Amino acid sequence: MSGFELNKLLRENIKSIKAYSSARDEYVSNGSEMIFLDANENPYENGVNRYPDPLQRSLKEELSKIKGIPSDQILLGNGSDEVLDLIYRAFCEPHKDKVITLPPTYGMYQVLADLNAIEVQQIPLTDDFLIDTKAVLNNLKDQKLLFVCSPNNPSGNLLQEEGIEAILNSFKGIVVVDEAYIDFTDANSWIQRLDEYPNLIVTQTLSKAYGMAGIRLGMLFASKEIVSVLNKIKPPYNVNELTQERALERVQANDQVLVEVQSIIESRTALIEALKEVAFVEHIFPSDANFVLARVDDATKRYNQLLEKGIVVRNRSTQLHCENSLRFTVGTSEENKELIRVLKTIES
Ligand SMILES: *Cc1c(COP(=O)(O)O)cnc(C)c1O
Secondary structure: OOOOOHHHHOOHHHHOOOOOOOHHHHOOOOOOOOOOOOOOOOOOOOOOOOOOOOOOHHHHHHHHHHHOOOHHHEEEEOHHHHHHHHHHHHHOOOOOOEEEEOOOOOOHHHHHHHHOOOEEEEOOOOOOOOOOHHHHHHHOOOOOEEEEEOOOOOOOOOOOHHHHHHHHHHOOOEEEEEOOOHHHOOOOOHHHHOOOOOOEEEEEEOOOOOOOHHHOOEEEEOOHHHHHHHHHHOOOOOOOHHHHHHHHHHHHOHHHHHHHHHHHHHHHHHHHHHHHOOOOEEEEOOOOOOEEEEEEOOHHHHHHHHHHOOOOOEEOOOOOOOOOEEEEEOOOHHHHHHHHHHHHHOOO
16 A cells, blocks of 8 residues: 555644634534524525535535435535645645646646645656656655546546556555546546545536536545545635535436536537548547647637637647647537637638
8 A cells, every 4th residue: 555644644733723613513403493693694584694504414415425425525615726725735834845746737736836835746747648657656755745637637538547546556645636527538436446545535526517617616525534634624614505505406406417418528529520620620639528629730820810700719838748739618519510610711
Protein backbone atom coordinates (compact mmCIF):
# COMPACT_ATOMS: atom_id res chain seq x y z
CA MET A 1 0.00 0.00 0.00
CA SER A 2 0.95 3.61 -0.37
CA GLY A 3 1.72 4.37 3.30
CA PHE A 4 -1.12 6.88 3.46
CA GLU A 5 -2.02 8.10 6.97
CA LEU A 6 -4.81 10.63 7.15
CA ASN A 7 -3.70 12.15 10.41
CA LYS A 8 -0.15 12.76 9.18
CA LEU A 9 -1.43 14.43 6.05
CA LEU A 10 -3.79 16.95 7.67
CA ARG A 11 -2.68 20.49 8.44
CA GLU A 12 -1.68 20.87 12.06
CA ASN A 13 -4.35 23.52 12.88
CA ILE A 14 -7.07 21.44 11.21
CA LYS A 15 -6.43 18.40 13.42
CA SER A 16 -7.66 20.22 16.50
CA ILE A 17 -10.22 22.54 14.95
CA LYS A 18 -13.73 22.63 16.36
CA ALA A 19 -16.66 22.89 13.94
CA TYR A 20 -19.00 25.89 14.27
CA SER A 21 -21.98 24.78 16.26
CA SER A 22 -25.16 26.21 14.76
CA ALA A 23 -28.38 26.83 16.68
CA ARG A 24 -30.07 23.84 15.01
CA ASP A 25 -27.21 21.48 16.04
CA GLU A 26 -27.79 22.03 19.73
CA TYR A 27 -31.17 20.51 20.49
CA VAL A 28 -32.72 17.07 20.30
CA SER A 29 -36.27 16.98 18.99
CA ASN A 30 -38.86 15.50 21.36
CA GLY A 31 -40.79 14.33 18.29
CA SER A 32 -43.65 16.79 18.55
CA GLU A 33 -44.16 20.08 16.70
CA MET A 34 -41.38 22.49 17.74
CA ILE A 35 -41.32 26.26 18.09
CA PHE A 36 -38.01 27.58 16.80
CA LEU A 37 -36.82 30.61 18.72
CA ASP A 38 -33.13 29.72 18.54
CA ALA A 39 -31.68 31.14 15.32
CA ASN A 40 -32.96 34.71 15.11
CA GLU A 41 -34.90 33.96 11.95
CA ASN A 42 -37.98 35.84 10.83
CA PRO A 43 -40.84 33.55 11.96
CA TYR A 44 -43.21 34.31 9.06
CA GLU A 45 -43.19 31.39 6.60
CA ASN A 46 -42.17 32.12 3.02
CA GLY A 47 -40.44 28.87 2.14
CA VAL A 48 -36.93 30.08 2.85
CA ASN A 49 -37.17 31.93 6.16
CA ARG A 50 -35.39 29.09 7.99
CA TYR A 51 -31.69 28.23 7.74
CA PRO A 52 -31.05 25.23 5.45
CA ASP A 53 -29.95 21.80 6.68
CA PRO A 54 -26.16 22.20 7.07
CA LEU A 55 -25.63 18.51 6.25
CA GLN A 56 -28.13 18.41 3.35
CA ARG A 57 -29.48 15.07 4.60
CA SER A 58 -32.43 14.59 2.20
CA LEU A 59 -30.34 15.37 -0.85
CA LYS A 60 -27.50 13.11 0.27
CA GLU A 61 -29.91 10.24 0.87
CA GLU A 62 -31.12 10.48 -2.71
CA LEU A 63 -27.56 10.81 -4.07
CA SER A 64 -26.56 7.85 -1.94
CA LYS A 65 -29.13 5.73 -3.79
CA ILE A 66 -28.12 6.68 -7.31
CA LYS A 67 -24.37 6.65 -6.62
CA GLY A 68 -24.40 3.49 -4.52
CA ILE A 69 -22.42 4.97 -1.64
CA PRO A 70 -23.37 5.67 2.00
CA SER A 71 -24.42 9.24 2.87
CA ASP A 72 -21.56 9.66 5.34
CA GLN A 73 -19.11 9.29 2.45
CA ILE A 74 -20.60 12.30 0.64
CA LEU A 75 -19.76 15.97 1.07
CA LEU A 76 -21.62 18.67 -0.86
CA GLY A 77 -20.45 22.16 -1.69
CA ASN A 78 -21.24 25.36 -3.53
CA GLY A 79 -19.97 23.89 -6.81
CA SER A 80 -16.91 21.65 -7.20
CA ASP A 81 -14.87 24.77 -6.84
CA GLU A 82 -15.75 25.05 -3.16
CA VAL A 83 -15.20 21.35 -2.63
CA LEU A 84 -11.73 21.53 -4.20
CA ASP A 85 -10.88 24.57 -2.08
CA LEU A 86 -11.89 22.68 1.07
CA ILE A 87 -9.49 19.88 0.12
CA TYR A 88 -6.63 22.40 -0.16
CA ARG A 89 -7.52 23.99 3.15
CA ALA A 90 -7.68 20.67 4.99
CA PHE A 91 -4.38 19.28 3.76
CA CYS A 92 -2.08 22.02 2.46
CA GLU A 93 -0.04 24.33 4.68
CA PRO A 94 0.35 27.71 2.90
CA HIS A 95 3.91 28.55 1.78
CA LYS A 96 5.01 25.02 2.58
CA ASP A 97 3.12 22.20 0.90
CA LYS A 98 3.08 21.15 -2.75
CA VAL A 99 0.55 19.53 -5.04
CA ILE A 100 0.83 17.84 -8.46
CA THR A 101 -1.24 18.57 -11.55
CA LEU A 102 -1.12 16.86 -14.95
CA PRO A 103 -1.47 19.61 -17.58
CA PRO A 104 -3.20 20.41 -19.80
CA THR A 105 -6.01 20.24 -17.28
CA TYR A 106 -8.75 22.16 -15.46
CA GLY A 107 -7.54 25.64 -14.52
CA MET A 108 -9.07 25.76 -11.04
CA TYR A 109 -6.46 23.43 -9.49
CA GLN A 110 -3.81 26.08 -10.17
CA VAL A 111 -6.04 29.04 -9.20
CA LEU A 112 -6.92 27.44 -5.87
CA ALA A 113 -3.26 26.58 -5.25
CA ASP A 114 -2.35 30.23 -5.85
CA LEU A 115 -5.12 31.39 -3.49
CA ASN A 116 -3.88 29.06 -0.80
CA ALA A 117 -0.17 29.86 -1.42
CA ILE A 118 0.60 26.29 -2.46
CA GLU A 119 3.24 25.38 -5.00
CA VAL A 120 2.12 23.34 -8.02
CA GLN A 121 4.41 20.79 -9.57
CA GLN A 122 3.31 20.07 -13.14
CA ILE A 123 3.88 16.68 -14.70
CA PRO A 124 2.55 17.00 -18.26
CA LEU A 125 0.32 14.47 -19.94
CA THR A 126 1.85 12.89 -23.05
CA ASP A 127 1.03 14.61 -26.34
CA ASP A 128 -1.91 12.27 -26.84
CA PHE A 129 -3.19 13.42 -23.43
CA LEU A 130 -2.43 10.30 -21.38
CA ILE A 131 -0.74 10.06 -17.99
CA ASP A 132 3.04 9.77 -18.24
CA THR A 133 2.91 7.16 -15.51
CA LYS A 134 6.67 6.67 -15.22
CA ALA A 135 7.31 10.38 -14.87
CA VAL A 136 4.58 10.72 -12.25
CA LEU A 137 5.79 7.75 -10.20
CA ASN A 138 9.37 9.04 -10.34
CA ASN A 139 8.30 12.42 -8.99
CA LEU A 140 6.09 11.34 -6.08
CA LYS A 141 7.57 12.65 -2.84
CA ASP A 142 5.88 14.41 0.02
CA GLN A 143 3.34 16.34 -2.08
CA LYS A 144 -0.04 16.49 -0.38
CA LEU A 145 -2.43 16.23 -3.34
CA LEU A 146 -2.41 15.02 -6.93
CA PHE A 147 -5.21 16.07 -9.29
CA VAL A 148 -6.36 13.71 -12.04
CA CYS A 149 -9.15 14.95 -14.29
CA SER A 150 -10.86 12.05 -16.10
CA PRO A 151 -12.44 12.55 -18.59
CA ASN A 152 -9.92 15.37 -18.89
CA ASN A 153 -10.76 19.00 -19.58
CA PRO A 154 -9.77 20.42 -22.12
CA SER A 155 -8.80 17.28 -24.08
CA GLY A 156 -12.03 15.29 -23.45
CA ASN A 157 -10.48 11.81 -23.11
CA LEU A 158 -10.46 9.37 -20.21
CA LEU A 159 -7.10 8.84 -18.53
CA GLN A 160 -5.72 5.31 -18.19
CA GLU A 161 -7.09 3.23 -15.35
CA GLU A 162 -3.74 1.46 -14.85
CA GLY A 163 -1.96 4.80 -14.52
CA ILE A 164 -4.37 6.04 -11.88
CA GLU A 165 -4.14 2.70 -10.04
CA ALA A 166 -0.35 2.86 -10.01
CA ILE A 167 -0.45 6.36 -8.57
CA LEU A 168 -3.01 5.40 -5.90
CA ASN A 169 -0.80 2.46 -4.91
CA SER A 170 2.37 4.55 -4.57
CA PHE A 171 1.31 8.01 -3.44
CA LYS A 172 1.25 8.81 0.28
CA GLY A 173 -0.81 11.91 -0.42
CA ILE A 174 -4.36 12.19 -1.68
CA VAL A 175 -5.35 11.49 -5.27
CA VAL A 176 -8.28 13.68 -6.31
CA VAL A 177 -10.06 12.23 -9.35
CA ASP A 178 -12.23 14.96 -10.85
CA GLU A 179 -15.13 13.29 -12.64
CA ALA A 180 -17.06 16.37 -13.78
CA TYR A 181 -17.74 14.59 -17.11
CA ILE A 182 -18.15 10.99 -15.92
CA ASP A 183 -21.81 10.79 -17.02
CA PHE A 184 -20.80 11.14 -20.66
CA THR A 185 -18.71 7.96 -20.72
CA ASP A 186 -19.31 4.24 -20.29
CA ALA A 187 -16.30 3.92 -18.00
CA ASN A 188 -16.89 3.10 -14.34
CA SER A 189 -16.66 5.86 -11.77
CA TRP A 190 -13.77 5.70 -9.31
CA ILE A 191 -16.44 5.96 -6.60
CA GLN A 192 -16.64 2.18 -6.86
CA ARG A 193 -13.01 1.86 -5.77
CA LEU A 194 -13.20 4.01 -2.62
CA ASP A 195 -13.12 1.01 -0.29
CA GLU A 196 -9.83 -0.11 -1.83
CA TYR A 197 -8.07 3.25 -1.60
CA PRO A 198 -8.21 5.34 1.60
CA ASN A 199 -6.20 8.04 -0.22
CA LEU A 200 -8.82 8.52 -2.97
CA ILE A 201 -11.20 11.46 -3.28
CA VAL A 202 -13.66 11.58 -6.20
CA THR A 203 -15.40 14.82 -7.16
CA GLN A 204 -18.43 15.25 -9.39
CA THR A 205 -20.86 18.07 -10.10
CA LEU A 206 -24.44 18.79 -11.13
CA SER A 207 -23.13 21.51 -13.48
CA LYS A 208 -22.61 19.40 -16.60
CA ALA A 209 -24.69 16.26 -17.28
CA TYR A 210 -27.35 17.26 -14.74
CA GLY A 211 -27.83 20.62 -16.40
CA MET A 212 -27.72 22.61 -13.16
CA ALA A 213 -24.67 24.87 -13.48
CA GLY A 214 -26.80 27.73 -12.16
CA ILE A 215 -27.54 26.25 -8.74
CA ARG A 216 -23.90 25.45 -7.83
CA LEU A 217 -23.82 21.95 -6.43
CA GLY A 218 -20.53 20.09 -6.22
CA MET A 219 -20.14 16.58 -4.80
CA LEU A 220 -17.25 14.84 -3.11
CA PHE A 221 -17.01 11.13 -2.35
CA ALA A 222 -14.35 9.71 -0.03
CA SER A 223 -13.82 7.69 3.12
CA LYS A 224 -15.97 8.55 6.16
CA GLU A 225 -12.83 9.83 7.87
CA ILE A 226 -11.98 12.33 5.12
CA VAL A 227 -15.61 13.46 4.81
CA SER A 228 -15.85 14.04 8.53
CA VAL A 229 -12.78 16.31 8.53
CA LEU A 230 -14.13 18.31 5.60
CA ASN A 231 -17.53 18.62 7.28
CA LYS A 232 -15.78 20.23 10.22
CA ILE A 233 -14.15 22.96 8.15
CA LYS A 234 -16.85 23.76 5.58
CA PRO A 235 -18.97 26.90 6.05
CA PRO A 236 -22.02 25.64 7.99
CA TYR A 237 -24.67 26.62 5.43
CA ASN A 238 -22.61 26.23 2.26
CA VAL A 239 -25.46 24.74 0.20
CA ASN A 240 -28.49 27.03 0.30
CA GLU A 241 -32.12 25.91 0.59
CA LEU A 242 -33.07 26.71 -3.01
CA THR A 243 -30.14 24.69 -4.32
CA GLN A 244 -30.94 21.75 -2.05
CA GLU A 245 -34.56 21.72 -3.23
CA ARG A 246 -33.82 22.04 -6.95
CA ALA A 247 -31.03 19.47 -6.78
CA LEU A 248 -33.27 17.00 -4.97
CA GLU A 249 -36.01 17.35 -7.61
CA ARG A 250 -33.52 16.83 -10.40
CA VAL A 251 -31.81 13.84 -8.84
CA GLN A 252 -35.22 12.26 -8.22
CA ALA A 253 -35.88 12.69 -11.95
CA ASN A 254 -32.66 10.88 -12.79
CA ASP A 255 -34.30 9.05 -15.73
CA GLN A 256 -34.87 12.35 -17.51
CA VAL A 257 -31.19 13.24 -16.98
CA LEU A 258 -30.15 9.94 -18.56
CA VAL A 259 -32.32 10.67 -21.61
CA GLU A 260 -30.72 14.10 -22.05
CA VAL A 261 -27.22 12.69 -21.57
CA GLN A 262 -27.87 10.00 -24.17
CA SER A 263 -28.99 12.63 -26.64
CA ILE A 264 -25.89 14.77 -25.94
CA ILE A 265 -23.70 11.71 -26.55
CA GLU A 266 -25.45 11.12 -29.89
CA SER A 267 -25.02 14.77 -30.82
CA ARG A 268 -21.32 14.52 -29.92
CA THR A 269 -20.90 11.70 -32.44
CA ALA A 270 -22.74 13.71 -35.09
CA LEU A 271 -20.66 16.81 -34.33
CA ILE A 272 -17.40 14.86 -34.68
CA GLU A 273 -18.54 13.43 -38.02
CA ALA A 274 -19.49 16.89 -39.26
CA LEU A 275 -16.23 18.47 -38.06
CA LYS A 276 -14.32 15.91 -40.13
CA GLU A 277 -15.86 17.50 -43.23
CA VAL A 278 -14.63 21.00 -42.37
CA ALA A 279 -11.55 21.75 -44.46
CA PHE A 280 -9.61 23.76 -41.87
CA VAL A 281 -10.12 21.21 -39.07
CA GLU A 282 -6.87 19.29 -38.95
CA HIS A 283 -7.39 16.90 -36.06
CA ILE A 284 -10.27 15.93 -33.78
CA PHE A 285 -9.35 14.51 -30.38
CA PRO A 286 -11.40 11.60 -29.01
CA SER A 287 -14.03 12.68 -26.48
CA ASP A 288 -15.68 11.02 -23.51
CA ALA A 289 -17.17 14.34 -22.44
CA ASN A 290 -19.79 16.85 -23.64
CA PHE A 291 -17.27 18.78 -25.68
CA VAL A 292 -14.87 18.16 -28.52
CA LEU A 293 -11.36 19.54 -28.86
CA ALA A 294 -10.21 20.08 -32.43
CA ARG A 295 -6.99 21.38 -33.93
CA VAL A 296 -7.54 23.88 -36.73
CA ASP A 297 -5.27 25.78 -39.13
CA ASP A 298 -5.42 29.08 -37.23
CA ALA A 299 -7.38 29.06 -33.97
CA THR A 300 -7.44 32.82 -33.35
CA LYS A 301 -8.72 33.53 -36.86
CA ARG A 302 -11.40 30.83 -36.71
CA TYR A 303 -12.42 31.82 -33.18
CA ASN A 304 -12.96 35.42 -34.28
CA GLN A 305 -14.86 34.40 -37.40
CA LEU A 306 -17.22 32.29 -35.32
CA LEU A 307 -17.67 35.10 -32.83
CA GLU A 308 -18.63 37.47 -35.64
CA LYS A 309 -21.38 35.03 -36.56
CA GLY A 310 -22.57 34.92 -32.97
CA ILE A 311 -21.06 31.60 -31.92
CA VAL A 312 -18.78 31.48 -28.88
CA VAL A 313 -16.37 28.57 -28.52
CA ARG A 314 -13.31 28.24 -26.30
CA ASN A 315 -9.85 28.88 -27.70
CA ARG A 316 -7.52 26.55 -25.74
CA SER A 317 -4.42 27.33 -27.82
CA THR A 318 -2.34 28.58 -24.90
CA GLN A 319 -2.63 25.22 -23.11
CA LEU A 320 0.11 22.63 -23.32
CA HIS A 321 -0.24 20.35 -26.40
CA CYS A 322 -3.28 22.40 -27.49
CA GLU A 323 -1.72 24.67 -30.13
CA ASN A 324 -4.40 26.01 -32.49
CA SER A 325 -7.11 24.08 -30.72
CA LEU A 326 -10.72 25.08 -30.20
CA ARG A 327 -13.03 23.44 -27.70
CA PHE A 328 -16.63 23.01 -28.86
CA THR A 329 -19.29 22.29 -26.25
CA VAL A 330 -21.98 19.96 -27.60
CA GLY A 331 -25.15 22.04 -27.83
CA THR A 332 -28.67 21.08 -28.90
CA SER A 333 -28.80 19.39 -32.29
CA GLU A 334 -30.09 22.67 -33.79
CA GLU A 335 -27.15 24.58 -32.29
CA ASN A 336 -24.69 22.00 -33.57
CA LYS A 337 -26.20 22.18 -37.06
CA GLU A 338 -25.88 25.96 -37.00
CA LEU A 339 -22.25 25.65 -35.84
CA ILE A 340 -21.44 23.32 -38.71
CA ARG A 341 -23.31 25.46 -41.23
CA VAL A 342 -21.33 28.51 -40.12
CA LEU A 343 -18.02 26.62 -40.08
CA LYS A 344 -18.65 25.68 -43.69
CA THR A 345 -19.46 29.22 -44.75
CA ILE A 346 -16.23 30.59 -43.26
CA GLU A 347 -14.09 27.87 -44.76
CA SER A 348 -12.70 29.96 -47.56
C1 LIG B 1 -16.93 22.22 -15.24
C2 LIG B 1 -15.94 21.51 -14.39
C3 LIG B 1 -16.14 21.37 -13.02
C4 LIG B 1 -17.40 21.90 -12.40
O1 LIG B 1 -17.23 22.88 -11.51
P1 LIG B 1 -18.51 23.40 -10.70
O2 LIG B 1 -17.86 24.35 -9.76
O3 LIG B 1 -19.11 22.23 -10.00
O4 LIG B 1 -19.44 24.03 -11.67
C5 LIG B 1 -15.22 20.67 -12.27
N1 LIG B 1 -14.14 20.13 -12.85
C6 LIG B 1 -13.93 20.21 -14.16
C7 LIG B 1 -12.76 19.54 -14.76
C8 LIG B 1 -14.81 20.92 -14.97
O5 LIG B 1 -14.57 21.04 -16.28
